[in-house]
Amino acid sequence: xxxxxxxxxxxxxxxxxxxxxxxxxxxxxxxxxxxxxxxxxxxxxxxxxxxxxxxxxxxxxxxxxxxxxxxxxxxxxxxxxxxxxxxxxxxxxxxxxxxxxxxxxxxxxxxxxxxxxxxxxxxxxxxxxxxxxxxxxxxxxxxxxxxxxxxxxxxxxxxxxxxxxxxxxxxxxxxxxxxxxxxxxxxxxxxxxxxxxxxxxxxxxxxxxxxxxxxxxxxxxxxxxxxxxxxxxxxxxxxxxxxxxxxxxxxxxxxxxxxxxxxxxxxxxxxxxxxxxxxxxxxxxxxxxxxxxxxxxxxxxxxxxxxxxxxxxxxxxxxxx
Amino acid sequence: xxxxxxxxxxxxxxxxxxxxxxxxxxxxxxxxxxxxxxxxxxxxxxxxxxxxxxxxxxxxxxxxxxxxxxxxxxxxxxxxxxxxxxxxxxxxxxxxxxxxxxxxxxxxxxxxxxxxxxxxxxxxxxxxxxxxxxxxxxxxxxxxxxxxxxxxxxxxxxxxxxxxxxxxxxxxxxxxxxxxxxxxxxxxxxxxxxxxxxxxxxxxxxxxxxxxxxxxxxxxxxxxxxxxxxxxxxxxxxxxxxxxxxxxxxxxxxxxxxxxxxxxxxxxxxxxxxxxxxxxxxxxxxxxxxxxxxxxxxxxxxxxxxxxxxxxxxxxxxxxx
Ligand SMILES: O=P(O)(O)O[C@H]1O[C@H](CO)[C@@H](O)[C@H](O)[C@H]1O
Ligand SMILES: O=P(O)(O)O[C@H]1O[C@H](CO)[C@@H](O)[C@H](O)[C@H]1O
Numbered sequence: 001x002x003x004x005x006x007x008x009x010x011x012x013x014x015x016x017x018x019x020x021x022x023x024x025x026x027x028x029x030x031x032x033x034x035x036x037x038x039x040x041x042x043x044x045x046x047x048x049x050x051x052x053x054x055x056x057x058x059x060x061x062x063x064x065x066x067x068x069x070x071x072x073x074x075x076x077x078x079x080x081x082x083x084x085x086x087x088x089x090x091x092x093x094x095x096x097x098x099x100x101x102x103x104x105x106x107x108x109x110x111x112x113x114x115x116x117x118x119x120x121x122x123x124x125x126x127x128x129x130x131x132x133x134x135x136x137x138x139x140x141x142x143x144x145x146x147x148x149x150x151x152x153x154x155x156x157x158x159x160x161x162x163x164x165x166x167x168x169x170x171x172x173x174x175x176x177x178x179x180x181x182x183x184x185x186x187x188x189x190x191x192x193x194x195x196x197x198x199x200x201x202x203x204x205x206x207x208x209x210x211x212x213x214x215x216x217x218x219x220x221x222x223x224x225x226x227x228x229x230x231x232x233x234x235x236x237x238x239x240x241x242x243x244x245x246x247x248x249x250x251x252x253x254x255x256x257x258x259x260x261x262x263x264x265x266x267x268x269x270x271x272x273x274x275x276x277x278x279x280x281x282x283x284x285x286x287x288x289x290x291x292x293x294x295x296x297x298x299x300x301x302x303x304x305x306x307x308x309x310x311x312x313x314x315x316x317x318x319x320x321x
Numbered sequence: 322x323x324x325x326x327x328x329x330x331x332x333x334x335x336x337x338x339x340x341x342x343x344x345x346x347x348x349x350x351x352x353x354x355x356x357x358x359x360x361x362x363x364x365x366x367x368x369x370x371x372x373x374x375x376x377x378x379x380x381x382x383x384x385x386x387x388x389x390x391x392x393x394x395x396x397x398x399x400x401x402x403x404x405x406x407x408x409x410x411x412x413x414x415x416x417x418x419x420x421x422x423x424x425x426x427x428x429x430x431x432x433x434x435x436x437x438x439x440x441x442x443x444x445x446x447x448x449x450x451x452x453x454x455x456x457x458x459x460x461x462x463x464x465x466x467x468x469x470x471x472x473x474x475x476x477x478x479x480x481x482x483x484x485x486x487x488x489x490x491x492x493x494x495x496x497x498x499x500x501x502x503x504x505x506x507x508x509x510x511x512x513x514x515x516x517x518x519x520x521x522x523x524x525x526x527x528x529x530x531x532x533x534x535x536x537x538x539x540x541x542x543x544x545x546x547x548x549x550x551x552x553x554x555x556x557x558x559x560x561x562x563x564x565x566x567x568x569x570x571x572x573x574x575x576x577x578x579x580x581x582x583x584x585x586x587x588x589x590x591x592x593x594x595x596x597x598x599x600x601x602x603x604x605x606x607x608x609x610x611x612x613x614x615x616x617x618x619x620x621x622x623x624x625x626x627x628x629x630x631x632x633x634x635x636x637x638x639x640x641x642x
Contacts, residue, residue: 003372007454008332051324053612053619067486068494069518123611131608133328140611148617165388173389197390251615275614287452290444290461291374293596294572296469298374 009283010129013245017088017135025050026136028085041085043098044105046141049078054142076117076144081105083137090126090137090245092235092317099228106252107217107224109141114217114257117143119151122216127247129277129285147256154253155268162267170269174208183307186233190226193234195307200297202279202286203241203306205234207272214268215254234274237313244282250274330604331450334566338409338456346371347457349406362406364419365426367462370399375463397438397465402426404458411447411458411566413556413638420549427573428538428545430462435538435578438464440472443537448568450598450606468577475574476589483588491590495529504628507554511547514555516628521618523600523607524562524627526555528593535589536575555595558634565603571595 025032028040033050054076061071083102084094091099106122113120124139125132147155161169177183177194185205186193196206207230213219219227238246255268279286279300291298346353349361354371375397382392404423405415412420427443434441445460446453468476482490498504498515506526507514517527528551534540540548559567576589600607600621612619 005454007452008449011329066497068490068497119616121612121616123615125608125611128329131328131610133326142612142616144616150614150616169389176387176389249611249614251611253615273615287446289452290446290570290572291442291463293471293570294444294574294594295440295442295463295465295471 005280005284007284007287010285012282013127013247014135019086019088021087024087024134024136026080026082026134026138027087041082043084043101045082045085046079046105046109049080049140052078054078054144072146074144074146076142077113079109079113079141079143081109081139081141083139087136090235090239092232092239093319094137094232096225096228096232099231100224103216103219103224103227107219110215110254110257111217113141113143114215114261116258117145118256118258118260119144119147120257121148121151121251123249123251125249127245129247130249132247145258151253151256155256158267158269168212168267168269170208170271171212174210174269178210182304185237185307185310186230188226188230190223191230193230195303195310197303199303199306200288200292200299201275201277202299202301203238203276203310205274205310207231207234207274209270213270214265215257215270216252217254218270233315236315236317237310238274238276240313240318241310242278242282243318246276247278248274248276326601326605328605328608331606333603334448334568335456340407340409342408345408345455345457347401347403347455347459348408362403364405364422366403366406367400367426367430370401370461373399375399375465393467395465395467397463398434400430400434400462400464402430402460402462404460408457411556411560413553413560414640415458415553417546417549417553420552421545424537424540424545424548428540431536431575431578432538434462434464435536435582437579438466439577439579439581440465440468441578442469442472442572444570444572446570448566450568451570453568466579472574472577476577479588479590489533489588489590491529491592492533495531495590499531503625506558506628506631507551509547509551511544512551514551516624516631518624520624520627521609521613521620522596522598523620523622524559524597524631526595526631528552528555528595530591534591535586536578536591537573538575539591554636557636557638558631559595559597561634561639562631563599563603564639567597568599569595569597 020027022030024030028038031037039045054074056075056077058073058075060073064070083091084098110120120141120143122139122141158169174192178192183194183197185195190210192208192210193205195204250272252272254270255265277285286300288297341348345351349359352358360366375395377396377398379394379396381394385391404412405419431441441462441464443460443462479490495513499513504515504518506516511531512528513531514526514528516525571593573593575591576586598606607621609618
């Protein structure tokens with residue numbers, strides 16, 4: 001953290017986003033690339049991604065017999081979900097019940113797509129630094145016929161831990177962090193947000209329920225209300241850190257679905273990861289490059305330092321002060 | 322690849338870099354942050370990183386008994402290596418014997434640091450997009466007392482394959498790719514460059530020797546000369562792709578060193594990875610974000626398309642035409 005920085009600086013996010021932009025394909029009533037017209041929606045709005053990376057009828061790549069050259073078809077669907085009809089709000093600036101509606105919609109989508117697909121990945125890329133060009137508040141949902149690499153690894157680790165300790169790894173972890181406190185950023189009666197012990201991104205966080213929960217669909221009304229509150233508090237702290245609409249990628253990991261719904265997944269514990277790229281300021285990010293790509297991720301500040309900094313930030317948003 | 326791109330664009334690299342800049346800490350004769358004065362070097366030049374991430378005397382973090390909270394000290398050294406006294410050249414624009422001197426110096430460093438350290442990571446971050454702010458041609462060397470994650474995984478996979486097939490995975494792979502040809506970018510009598518079957522970055526490549534070699538220190542004079550030629554050809558193609566000094570992170574992976582020098586590492590095969598961030602043009606990169614971070618890396622073009630494009634580019638550099 002003592003290095004002078006003469007490297008690349010990011011453009012700070014657009015400060016004046018219009019509430020409605022007739023050219024933005026995510027706004028209500030607008031026409032998208034494929035000619036479809038958006039509903040005049042008043043809360044959340046879900047539609048099929050016009051440029052899907054996964055398709056239900058992807059062709060079979062054909063199998064090679066050689067052990068080093070094996071492929072399988074990757075099938076699925078890609079959806080876009082708008083959080084709000086207005087382009088000039090973000091989750092921390094939305095009203096609590098508006099955030100509850102987002103959570104309810106996430107749960108509905110997992111229920112719907114999870115009926116057939118093995119994995120339903122809800123993720124939000126926020127900010128130009130995270131490859132997102134559209135300021136309208138939205139996330140994506142990519143559902144696949146297979147367990148992608150990261151959840152497959154998570155499943156293996158949670159499975160091993162459960163076999164050895166007869167307790168879900170992440171539930172056990174949440175209990176420990178709640179006691180130790182030094183990495184806690186936000187807590188509430190049902191949820192806990194920590195900078196994980198193993199964090200690699202400077203202000204990375206992990207959002208965990210305190211009760212053992214497998215999937216987002218299992219959350220009670222009370223837990224959803226509380227989650228909306230916790231998300232608003234976390235994201236407000238993020239925005240307050242450098243007084244900028246904080247960029248990140250986030251996503252939910254719940255127990256696998258589709259054919260796995262019938263199996264025992266007691267080792268899983270629902271959680272969300274937040275990966276923000278910023279390190280030093282609103283415009284200087286952490287570059288995960290050379291050593292990180294070739295050898296190992298290395299961190300510029302400790303999880304305890306990051307947690308302390310975030311924990312001490314005010315809960316009211318700098319824009320509404 | 323059909324998606325319209327309205328997202329972030331990178332600043333193209335500085336076109337007019339001065340050959341000598343009195344303020345650049347990497348130029349000959351200049352004074353660095355810590356007050357040391359650089360040699361008036363004429364070829365390569367190695368010095369200790371003034372802001373090392375690894376230190377030989379890093380304190381012990383103290384061990385916790387809980388299985389979820391275990392840490393160990395990470396000890397090592399960080400060096401910087403300049404490739405050339407001039408700031409306005411890059412490897413593809415350097416003379417072949419100048420590149421041979423770089424390769425010789427890499428080998429010397431692995432020999433020297435590898436005598437004690439388990440892993441010697443040579444890596445180059447090139448271009449502002451890769452977090453590098455200094456245009457002077459250089460790389461870094463971070464040596465550690467432990468096997469970092471990526472080489473540890475590579476070691477496990479190569480070890481498993483060797484146990485099952487009695488042949489080194491990457492040697493076998495190189496032979497297969499040389500026959501199949503569709504992913505080959507550059508080849509020579511001693512080396513092969515391919516866009517690997519499993520590539521995730523759009524123009525990612527893998528550089529492999531054709532003969533079974535464990536470490537860079539084992540390369541013959543002829544293999545070094547040929548390597549200089551192959552590197553110049555690959556990097557010229559990279560620069561020609563978008564007619565820009567192509568950004569990337571690259572690094573060498575050879576068999577572990579230090580205490581491992583006495584062990585049998587026949588399953589290893591020396592190789593270098595090149596990870597370039599650009600996707601569509603000199604200014605539009607591939608964002609490894611949401612889905613990639615949370616679920617699985619997904620590629621926007623196939624390795625065969627990328628290899629064909631690179632293979633068909635001229636071997637003479639656009640700047641010297
Ligand atoms: O060592 P540098 O060039 O200051 O720093 C660069 O490379 C390091 C090693 O890959 C990274 O950790 C830094 O994020 C990056 O900016
Ligand atoms: O889907 P988008 O927003 O067009 O694209 C963005 O998210 C995708 C999924 O994480 C990435 O593959 C793209 O590189 C990124 O630019």
